[in-house]
Amino acid sequence: MESKTAVASLAALAQDARLAIFRLLVQKGPEGLCVGDIAAKFDIAPATLSFHLKELTNAGLLVSRQEGRFIYYAPDFEKMNALVSYLMENCCGGETCAPARKPVTRKRKEKVT
Amino acid sequence: MESKTAVASLAALAQDARLAIFRLLVQKGPEGLCVGDIAAKFDIAPATLSFHLKELTNAGLLVSRQEGRFIYYAPDFEKMNALVSYLMENCCGGETCAPARKPVTRKRKEKVT
DNA sequence: TCAATATTTCTATAATACTCGAACTATGGA
DNA sequence: TCCATAGTTCGAGTATTATAGAAATATTGA
Numbered sequence: 001m002e003s004k005t006a007v008a009s010l011a012a013l014a015q016d017a018r019l020a021i022f023r024l025l026v027q028k029g030p031e032g033l034c035v036g037d038i039a040a041k042f043d044i045a046p047a048t049l050s051f052h053l054k055e056l057t058n059a060g061l062l063v064s065r066q067e068g069r070f071i072y073y074a075p076d077f078e079k080m081n082a083l084v085s086y087l088m089e090n091c092c093g094g095e096t097c098a099p100a101r102k103p104v105t106r107k108r109k110e111k112v113t
Numbered sequence: 114m115e116s117k118t119a120v121a122s123l124a125a126l127a128q129d130a131r132l133a134i135f136r137l138l139v140q141k142g143p144e145g146l147c148v149g150d151i152a153a154k155f156d157i158a159p160a161t162l163s164f165h166l167k168e169l170t171n172a173g174l175l176v177s178r179q180e181g182r183f184i185y186y187a188p189d190f191e192k193m194n195a196l197v198s199y200l201m202e203n204c205c206g207g208e209t210c211a212p213a214r215k216p217v218t219r220k221r222k223e224k225v226t
Numbered sequence: 227t228c229a230a231t232a233t234t235t236c237t238a239t240a241a242t243a244c245t246c247g248a249a250c251t252a253t254g255g256a
Numbered sequence: 257t258c259c260a261t262a263g264t265t266c267g268a269g270t271a272t273t274a275t276a277g278a279a280a281t282a283t284t285g286a
Contacts, residue, residue: 007132013200014124015274019116022200029205035233045276050234052274069232069283084197087126087135092142128244148263158246163264165244182253182262 001086005060009083012059017044018052022061025075032074034067114199118173122196125172130157131165135174138188145187147180 013019021038039049053073056062060079065072091097126132134151152162166186169175173192178185204210 003129003132007127007129010123010127010132011273014120014127016116016120017274019120019123023202026201027203027206036231046233047235047276047278048274051276054234055273066283071233080200084200087193087197088139089136090140093140124243130244149261159263160246160248160265161244164246167264168243179253184263 001082006083006086008059009061009079012056012061015052015055017042017048018056021049021052022056022075025062025073026080028074030074030077032065032072034070034072036070038073114195119196119199121172122174122192125169125174128165128168130155130161131169134162134165135169135188138175138186139193141187143187143190145178145185147183147185149183151186 013022020042024038024041025032035046035049035053038053039046042049044052053062053064057064057073061076061083062073063076064074088097126135133155137151137154138145148159148162148166151166152159155162157165166175166177170177170186174189174196175186176189177187201210
């Protein structure tokens with residue numbers, strides 16, 4: 001991960017509303033939530049919410065998909081793991097700590113064929 | 114961890130110089146580095162460096178100790194772990210991911226008696 | 227096609243943060 | 257005591273970011 005990317009991701013998370021939104025989505029998982037569902041959880045003007053979702057998406061922390069009229073946002077878990085790994089890279093010289101953490105893994109979704 | 118604290122920590126890290134400084138110190142470990150040693154690694158005006166160290170310290174990410182004329186800064190590893198845990202708390206509803214990550218642990222320093 | 231719903235873009239204002247020169251404080255050695 | 261070294265605080269200029277009203281876009285159902 002590049003330093004620039006990490007700074008952008010951290011900046012995206014360094015804001016009350018965005019951190020709350022991101023954590024909500026992390027807890028929700030890969031299915032995500034549509035904008036309206038997120039709006040229902042927080043008292044944020046639609047334009048402001050849209051702005052924050054864009055910030056998180058531009059930072060690479062969220063991915064979105066359209067389903068009919070609804071747009072779902074979900075975390076990009078790989079990016080989140082990469083960010084954390086970048087922060088802790090070679091912790092304590094790599095001798096006492098590394099590998100510091102195991103990345104988040106999740107069960108592969110069954111194919112719905 | 115409180116949301117306010119997490120935002121402050123993330124904001125402290127969401128800056129080129131500060132992220133580089135923090136990562137340098139994470140890699141150095143609990144002994145830390147004095148300001149001069151940090152300054153030697155980056156091209157930053159002393160006042161600016163001092164400002165950034167203060168930001169990181171106020172956010173709780175660094176601790177400092179004085180040794181003679183030198184002030185050593187080192188990461189607060191517990192705070193760092195708490196921040197990461199907060200980000201990933203109850204990931205994917207806690208079913209598929211949790212416990213997502215193990216915190217950084219390091220060997221207890223031998224007592225120098 | 228028309229209206230309603232869902233979300234985004236535009237635009238402006240207010241607030242906050244970064245940088246660094248200059249002046250200041252604290253420690254240790256001569 | 258006096259000076260040099262190590263860091264910090266202050267102040268001002270510049271830049272970036274948050275917020276939200278209004279207008280625009282896109283999708284669906286009638």
